Amino acid sequence: MAxxxxxxxxxxxxxxxxxxxVSFNVEQGSIKAVIGPNGAGKTTLFNLIAGNLPAxxxxxxxxxxxxxxxxPYQIAKQGxxxxxxxxxxxxxxxxxxxxxxxxxxxxxxxxxxxxLNLPWTWPEEKEIRDKAQEYLNLLGVAECADTEISNxxxxxxxxxxxxxxxxxxxxxxxxxxxxxxxxxxxxAEIGRLITKIxxxxxxxxxxxxxMSLVMDISDEIVVLSFGEKIAEDLPHNIQQNEEVIRIxxxxxxx
Amino acid sequence: MTPELFIQYLFAGITYGIIYxxxxxxxxxxxxxxxIINFAQGEFVMLxxxxxxxxxxxxxxxxxxxxxxxxxxxxGALIEMVFIRWLESPSVLRMxxxxxxxxxxxxxxxxxxxxxxxxxxxxxIGNEVTSVSILGARISPQVLWVIGVxxxxxxxxxxxxxxxxLGREMRACxxxxxxxxxxxxxxxxxxxxxxxxxxxxxxxxxCVMSPITYxxxxxxxxxxxxxxxxxxxxxxGNSLAAVAAGLLLGIIEAFSVSVLPLAFQDAIATAILLLIxxxxxxxxxxxxxxxxxxxx
Amino acid sequence: MDLLxxxxxxxxxxxxxxxxxxxxxxTGTGYYLTQLTMSAYYSVVVIGLCVLMGYxxxxxxxHAGFFAIGxxxxxxxxxxxxxxxxxxxxxxxxxxTGMLVASxxxxxxxxxxxxxxxxxxxxxxxxxxxxxxxxxxxLKLKGHYLAMATLGFxxxxxxxxxxxxxxxxxxxxxxxxxxxxxxxxxxxxxxxxRVLNYYIAWAxxxxxxxxxxxxxxxxxxxxxxxxxxxxxAANAMGVNTSRYKLYIFVLSAVFAALAxxxxxxxxxxxxxxxxGVMKSVRYVAIVAVGGMANIWGALIMGIVLNFLSLRGVFxxxxxxxxxxxxxxxxxxxxxxxxxxNPWQQVKSFFSVLAAERGEDTADS
Numbered sequence: 070m071a072x073x074x075x076x077x078x079x080x081x082x083x084x085x086x087x088x089x090x091v092s093f094n095v096e097q098g099s100i101k102a103v104i105g106p107n108g109a110g111k112t113t114l115f116n117l118i119a120g121n122l123p124a125x126x127x128x129x130x131x132x133x134x135x136x137x138x139x140x141p142y143q144i145a146k147q148g149x150x151x152x153x154x155x156x157x158x159x160x161x162x163x164x165x166x167x168x169x170x171x172x173x174x175x176x177x178x179x180x181x182x183x184x185l186n187l188p189w190t191w192p193e194e195k196e197i198r199d200k201a202q203e204y205l206n207l208l209g210v211a212e213c214a215d216t217e218i219s220n221x222x223x224x225x226x227x228x229x230x231x232x233x234x235x236x237x238x239x240x241x242x243x244x245x246x247x248x249x250x251x252x253x254x255x256x257a258e259i260g261r262l263i264t265k266i267x268x269x270x271x272x273x274x275x276x277x278x279x280m281s282l283v284m285d286i287s288d289e290i291v292v293l294s295f296g297e298k299i300a301e302d303l304p305h306n307i308q309q310n311e312e313v314i315r316i317x318x319x320x321x322x323x
Numbered sequence: 324m325t326p327e328l329f330i331q332y333l334f335a336g337i338t339y340g341i342i343y344x345x346x347x348x349x350x351x352x353x354x355x356x357x358x359i360i361n362f363a364q365g366e367f368v369m370l371x372x373x374x375x376x377x378x379x380x381x382x383x384x385x386x387x388x389x390x391x392x393x394x395x396x397x398x399g400a401l402i403e404m405v406f407i408r409w410l411e412s413p414s415v416l417r418m419x420x421x422x423x424x425x426x427x428x429x430x431x432x433x434x435x436x437x438x439x440x441x442x443x444x445x446x447x448i449g450n451e452v453t454s455v456s457i458l459g460a461r462i463s464p465q466v467l468w469v470i471g472v473x474x475x476x477x478x479x480x481x482x483x484x485x486x487x488x489l490g491r492e493m494r495a496c497x498x499x500x501x502x503x504x505x506x507x508x509x510x511x512x513x514x515x516x517x518x519x520x521x522x523x524x525x526x527x528x529x530c531v532m533s534p535i536t537y538x539x540x541x542x543x544x545x546x547x548x549x550x551x552x553x554x555x556x557x558x559x560g561n562s563l564a565a566v567a568a569g570l571l572l573g574i575i576e577a578f579s580v581s582v583l584p585l586a587f588q589d590a591i592a593t594a595i596l597l598l599i600x601x602x603x604x605x606x607x608x609x610x611x612x613x614x615x616x617x618x619x
Numbered sequence: 620m621d622l623l624x625x626x627x628x629x630x631x632x633x634x635x636x637x638x639x640x641x642x643x644x645x646t647g648t649g650y651y652l653t654q655l656t657m658s659a660y661y662s663v664v665v666i667g668l669c670v671l672m673g674y675x676x677x678x679x680x681x682h683a684g685f686f687a688i689g690x691x692x693x694x695x696x697x698x699x700x701x702x703x704x705x706x707x708x709x710x711x712x713x714x715x716t717g718m719l720v721a722s723x724x725x726x727x728x729x730x731x732x733x734x735x736x737x738x739x740x741x742x743x744x745x746x747x748x749x750x751x752x753x754x755x756x757x758l759k760l761k762g763h764y765l766a767m768a769t770l771g772f773x774x775x776x777x778x779x780x781x782x783x784x785x786x787x788x789x790x791x792x793x794x795x796x797x798x799x800x801x802x803x804x805x806x807x808x809x810x811x812x813r814v815l816n817y818y819i820a821w822a823x824x825x826x827x828x829x830x831x832x833x834x835x836x837x838x839x840x841x842x843x844x845x846x847x848x849x850x851x852a853a854n855a856m857g858v859n860t861s862r863y864k865l866y867i868f869v870l871s872a873v874f875a876a877l878a879x880x881x882x883x884x885x886x887x888x889x890x891x892x893x894x895g896v897m898k899s900v901r902y903v904a905i906v907a908v909g910g911m912a913n914i915w916g917a918l919i920m921g922i923v924l925n926f927l928s929l930r931g932v933f934x935x936x937x938x939x940x941x942x943x944x945x946x947x948x949x950x951x952x953x954x955x956x957x958x959x960n961p962w963q964q965v966k967s968f969f970s971v972l973a974a975e976r977g978e979d980t981a982d983s
Contacts (some may be wrong), residue, residue, distance in 0.1 A: 071679065101963040121851065140859075141855050142854050142855075142856075142859045142860065145856060145857035150855070150856075151855055156644055157847065157851060157852035158852070159845040159849050159852065159853070160849065161847065161912065162841075162844055162848055166844075169841060169847075170856050170858070171856060172839060173856055173858055174839055174857035176836045177838075178837055178839065180839055180866055183833060184833050184834045185833065186622075186833040194837070194838070194975030197838065233856065237857065245703040277820050324629075355874060360766075360767075364971070379659065401684075408951070410971060416762070417949050417953050419762070420904075420907060420945050420949045421945070421946055421949045421950065423680075423942075424904075424943070424945030424946035424949065426942075426944075427897075427941065427942030428942040428943060428946065430938075431939035432939075471872055532951065548770070562625075584782065586778065587778065590779075592773045593771045593775050593778070594775065596767065597771045597775070600756075600757075600760060600764055601756040601768075604760060604764055
């Protein structure tokens, strides 16, 4: 059975069918990309999986358990972590603190322990900090650890958000346009990083506009158009799929 | 309950209800153009009444009321220009606190000008014992004044927003501020105008109600809470629904006198407010889908 | 090392507290201690609210309500005579378990009232439970709606105090006895106990500050700040945002109620004005001046402003001063005066003016 199974998922906004009867699977250990023109329903799909939006109908299974209908924090606890198209970091906190939040579900000190500063929380707190620093190092943004988030460049903010998502040690990582706003060198860097993440055993589902990146790294591609799935195949087949070329790649040439 | 008493309660309810509706519309006008809830809305009503009472000592009442409304409108414009105009996309929390501050300040200024005493404008026609008979109940003509003037204002406002180009520009601002700017509408002036308008209608209401309800420096917050309850009940931003909701609240309050101790009468609106916020924050007549699109 | 950095200001505060007491002792200005004691208790409300507003990002215009719940319940329980109900099973049971105390009233009549410790625990628990109950629906709201809902809650508490005979209606509750914390240590307004009460109040403040400082530097504090920073993302990181908001709301309500209990015993009474909207607004004003997410700022401002207000420095302009503070701080220094950059503000004010003048000429 696949790690993530999406079955006949529907979501309407008024009369608009943002996600229309979409089904697909994401296999354990693979990189799957969701592509499609603007307004195809890609981000809505992500919001449905992560629990930010309720589905009108359909089912989502993760690790054999149905997750639709659960709150985002419950889904996060089961091992799904995400990034956002328009970066959502915690303002008023430093980069390191942002990534430390990623360790939230991997630690357990509560209100009482926190207020009394109980000694057993000290090693836990140290571990949170060390791990967060490791992920900042991994993303190459270690130097901004103590900088407040709004003082960072766009690329650095992406890095911090990525580190935060990884810090939860997810089973499935949802990346919403990880290369948006990055130059070609940074995009290539992100591509290498995503492959590295996959090699470490994390399954990746990403939405991306940058075709070269998508074709390079993904194992399989799902194409959405106006909320419907119109193709699901290997990258080089998608490249030759006439309908896809017409509605999607063709649009870009025009 | 005798039919006469029933009619009497009903008219009392409608009188208060339509005043709440005016305060609620004042909230709506400003909310629609700015996304701000002006916590100082009740102070406009207080200022209108108090200034008219003072002016009435020097001039005929009609003139006094006009002067009072004008002064209050100027105060509304000043508040917007001094405290709000130059802020770059302030947070909701910040705006809440600023308008609360303005409300306190207006009240304190009023306290130092007029003191704590309760005052009233004279009745427009006759005096407190004059009454007309409607369906067997004795109703003060002032009640009809309140209902008449407030209804006219509501009608006037909806015509203004529908048919004048200025009114349309304000609505464009409400629908999409950025797009309105791009269409060449000076949105900042529209915001000032919304403050002037809601100060104006508040002041008029403050004048016509003064003979019956009396005016004092501290009447604002209570009215603001009730006006806000009505605005929420009708769905924030929806002024026609606010009229219906205002009448509803007014009538509930009027009839509650016969079952509840007087001390709790003012708590009814608050209880309704909490209830509606918990159950249907988008209002009795609003849709939740539309409400979730607005930024709170 | 971090711990040291966290607690050094606390030690400094302790030194200051002792220093001030010694100073008043040697200069014969001991009467200041009364207001300093009161200010200390009010500051407990303020720092609790500071964590809710500044870190949790949730405004409350109803905290005077929680203060009043604490004060009123403690006051009513420790003053109302239960002698007439002595034979009821519940009262007998409470009496046997030592929850009640017998004493004599002014005219020598027998009084049977609830023991202050039991009353205090009941009052604080009640405030906590009420906060927990209303917190669920209230904290689902945001922005204006949240502000209005908490304001509405405050008004209802105020009205209940004003309209209920048990709570003394407009007169409030008076002749509340002292609160014996330990043998020989009593919270009361008696003249002889002034220095002792000054230290009791400050001990409470210091404990409260330490608890809250620990909390905001812990995993929970980080989660709270993340809710303030970006609630949706916090949820996606596995933070149960509604539960955290509820808990911090309850915690700050408990702080307010505890302060209410202690102030009521110290003053020997409580009146409806303590529950008024203006009180709630004041607490918010102080947190705002202190810099929102700044416990030390809130504490310092809480002490300074409450002290000046209680000394009557602002005269009949007391409320006006708080109104002006709110406006000025929110206009020019929304981060609080401890982080103010006046030059930047003046510059932006004039640049906007200049820009508008430019627009106007372009229009004509």
